[in-house]
Amino acid sequence: MAGALDHARWMGEALALARKARELGEIPVGAIVVHHGADMEPRIIGRGFNRREVDDDPSAHAEIVAMREAGRVLKSWRLLACTLYVTLEPCPMCAGAMVQGRVERVVYGCADPKAGAVDTLYHLCTDVRLNHRLEVVAGVEAAAAAGVLKEFFAARRSERAREGDGGRAGGHSRAEG
Numbered sequence: 432m433a434g435a436l437d438h439a440r441w442m443g444e445a446l447a448l449a450r451k452a453r454e455l456g457e458i459p460v461g462a463i464v465v466h467h468g469a470d471m472e473p474r475i476i477g478r479g480f481n482r483r484e485v486d487d488d489p490s491a492h493a494e495i496v497a498m499r500e501a502g503r504v505l506k507s508w509r510l511l512a513c514t515l516y517v518t519l520e521p522c523p524m525c526a527g528a529m530v531q532g533r534v535e536r537v538v539y540g541c542a543d544p545k546a547g548a549v550d551t552l553y554h555l556c557t558d559v560r561l562n563h564r565l566e567v568v569a570g571v572e573a574a575a576a577a578g579v580l581k582e583f584f585a586a587r588r589s590e591r592a593r594e595g596d597g598g599r600a601g602g603h604s605r606a607e608g
Contacts, residue, residue, distance in 0.1 A: 436465065436467060436473055436514060438516070438538050438568060438571045439571060439572060441463060441465055441473075441475075441514070441516045441538070442516050442518070442538065442540060442571045442572040442575075442576075443572070444461075444463050444475065444478075444516070445461040445462055445463050445493075445516045445517055445518050445540070446461060446518055446540070446572060446575055446576065446579065447461065448461025448462065448463065448478060448479065448480040448493065449461035449480060449493075449518045449576070449579050450579065451480050452480035452481045452482075452493070453579065453582075453583050455482075455484075455485055456484060457480065457481040457482060457483065457484055457485060458481050458483075458580070458583065459480075459481070459518070459579045459580060459583050460480065460481045460492065460493040460517065460518050460519045460580075461478075461479070461480045461493050461517070461518050462477075462478070462479045462480070462493035462494045462496070462497040462515060462516060462517040462518070463475050463477060463478050463479075463497055463515070463516050464476050464477035464478075464497045464498060464500070464501035464510060464513050464514070464515050464516075464534075465513065465514045465515075465516065466501070466504075466505070466512060466513050467512055467513070467514065468512045469512075476500070476501045476504040476505065476513070477496075477497040477498060477499070477500035477501030477502075477504065478496075478497055478500060479492075479493045479494065479495065479496025479497030479498075479499075479500065480493045480496065481493050482496055490524065492521075492522065492524065492525050493517060493518075494515060494517050494521055494525035494528065494529065495524070495525060495528055497515065497517075498510060498515065498528060498529070498532055498534070501513060502532070508532060509532065509533045510532045510533055510534045510535075511533055511535065512535060513534050513535055513536075514534070514535060514536040514537070514538060515529060515534050515536070515537045515538070516537075516538045516539075516571075517537065517538075517539050517540070518539070518540040518541070518572075518576040518579065518580075519539065519540060519541055519543050519576060519580065520539045520540075520541065520542045520543040520547035520548075520549050520550060520551055520569070521537065521539065521543075521547070521548055521549050521556075522543070522546040522547070522548055523546070523548040523553060523555065525548075526548040526549050526553070526555040526556055527548075527555060529556060529565060530555060530556060530561055530562075530563050530564075530565065531563075533563050534565055535565065535566065536565055536566040536567070536568065537549060537556055537565050537566075537567055537568070538568040538569075538571050539567075539568075539569055539570075539571070539576075540570070540571055540572050540573050540575065540576025540577070541570075541573045541574075541576040541577040541580070542569070542570075542573075549567055549569070550567065550569055
């Protein structure tokens with residue numbers, strides 16, 4: 432690989448996307464896909480943030496959005512020589528998509544105790560029974576990633592309390608705590 436991957440730098444890009452999601456009222460999770468072929472400088476080929484509410488799409492998690500864009504750039508569903516950076520540990524759907532897409536590595540910020548499928552509840556990315564496994568790097572910029580989520584949910588609970596429902600209206604997210 433021509434340029435080494437600077438995990439903190441790339442996670443910063445994902446965090447910026449998480450903040451964009453927050454501005455749209457989405458759960459603030461951001462993701463990027465970095466392509467890092469043998470004789471090339473690493474470059475972002477996919478960007479995504481949660482878009483479930485905006486797109487009315489249950490599959491529009493940040494990771495899925497970023498992988499779809501990366502596949503279009505590479506003109507392939509195989510995301511070879513790619514690292515996916517995401518601010519929150521991926522859920523089962525996203526971890527499964529990374530396995531199916533042959534992503535080389537996933538780097539995530541904070542763990543997800545309610546839906547984490549990389550390390551916390553399941554180990555989909557490293558399960559030897561599956562046809563592909565990913566390298567996993569956990570905890571990169573974890574405090575910043577968790578902070579964005581905590582701020583979002585605190586503001587949401589405060590808003591709901593002002594509306595008189597005690598902050599309990601609506602569904603639960605994979606990151607809500």
